[in-house]
Amino acid sequence: MDISKNLTIPKMSLSLFFNLTLVSAISYLGIKWLLEQMDPTYRAKTKAREVAGKLLQRFARNGERPLSIRNFNDYEMMIAVHLVHPDDISVQWSDIAGLDDVIKGLRNNVIFPVQHRHLFQDSRLSAAPKGVLLHGPPGCGKTLIAKATAKEAGMNFINLDISTLTDKWYGESQKLAAAVFSLAVKLQPCIIFIDEIDSFLRSRSYSDHESTAMMKTQFMSLWDGLITDSNCTVIIMGATNRPRDLDEAILRRMSLRFNIGLPNMVQRRKILELILRGEPLERDIDFRVLAEMTEGLPGSDLKELCRSAAMYRVRDFVSDEIEAPSTSASAPAEPESLRPISMGDLLYATQHIVSSKLLSAPV
Incomplete structure (x- = not known):
């Protein structure tokens, strides 16, 4: 009996098992990748x-x-x-x-x-x-x-x-x-x-x-x-x-x-005071008048009103800067600053917001 032939059988079985395992692993990973790519929600x-x-x-x-x-x-x-x-x-x-x-x-x-x-x-x-x-x-x-x-x-x-x-x-x-x-x-x-x-x-x-x-x-x-x-x-x-x-x-x-309905006059006054808290304001701001004029406006419109009023001073600053004559090189540079928000800014913004609401209201 040839012993060398008997020893080659386990070696062939081990090699075949290793090859089958490697092919199975590669096939599994390939199929998994293919299924993931076919999944329409995979990227999301x-x-x-x-x-x-x-x-x-x-x-x-x-x-x-x-x-x-x-x-x-x-x-x-x-x-x-x-x-x-x-x-x-x-x-x-x-x-x-x-x-x-x-x-x-x-x-x-x-x-x-x-x-x-x-x-x-x-x-x-x-x-x-x-x-x-x-x-x-x-x-x-x-x-x-x-x-x-x-x-x-x-x-x-x-x-x-x-x-x-x-x-x-x-x-x-x-x-x-x-x-x-x-x-x-x-x-x-x-x-x-x-x-x-x-x-x-x-x-x-x-x-x-x-x-x-x-x-x-x-x-x-x-x-x-x-x-x-x-x-x-x-x-x-x-x-x-x-x-x-x-x-x-x-x-x-x-x-x-x-x-959560539309704010009443007291609530509108509190909302305006809260929105303008910390903003540079002139001393003549009358929140009671503003609250009376903004009847029917929600809080989002009141915030937009205050934002528009704050932007009016930016418009005035830009227009004054364009119209002002150029200063000489020896003259000291003036510090750039915006003026405080005035009552006129708020009244003008209120009229614009109220008129736009009336125009958009159903007849």
Whole structure:
């Protein structure tokens, strides 16, 4: 019997096994790469993972419990792009004027139960609501209130963009909607803010597309899961200027509602004083007169009014500089400075804003 022939058999088997393993590994990596390239959302998921990974590192450093990127799937990372840390929110209660009743209601019903959860462990009725609706005319500060609430309560803030949930591929929208809630639960306490919520969760009808109806249904079912879990500190806050367009099931889930209407004269005066606080003003500014003349204007128009008044002094400075004769080289240079905002600037800006509102009003 030839011993050398018997020894070549194990060598051939080992070589064949190694070659098969190498080919299998290369085939697996090649098929995986090919499937990833064929995935229409692969690039979006990759980019979202890069951006969200940097954001979540901030939460891992400052949070009470360490967060690992591996604990989040691709859909949660796409939603995490819209995540805002409470320390990065610059809006505070002191930046909002004329809405003291709304601020008091949010402090008592949302912020205090979140910050002092240990006091309400024996009662589910005293817990923070799972849904808050802010409704009223445009430009009255609904978005500012939502951000200030997250800032004061120290809650993570997801400024949800509805376009993120819409996808042309079947089933992707449902996965993204589920990722909103799973991400918020992992980052609780958290506020999910939906601006113009009526465009997403309006009344359902037979004309709705199948995918849209399924996404709404899943969104509401996941919302019910938050309501039944008393230990979950996730609040969905929506803002709209058309509350009657919302579905009745959505209104039922948003038990805490605040009507943020147009400011009255006292509120307008407070808003103007807050906007012009710290600005160079002349001594003859009469905020009472300005408040009387700006009846019917929301806070956004009042801010634009003050911005226009501040720009009038820039216009005068530029025109004076152009018309002024050139000084000689030996003459000392005058210090460049803008004049303070005058009452005339504010009155002129008020007349312009009011007239433009009247022209745009329906006949």
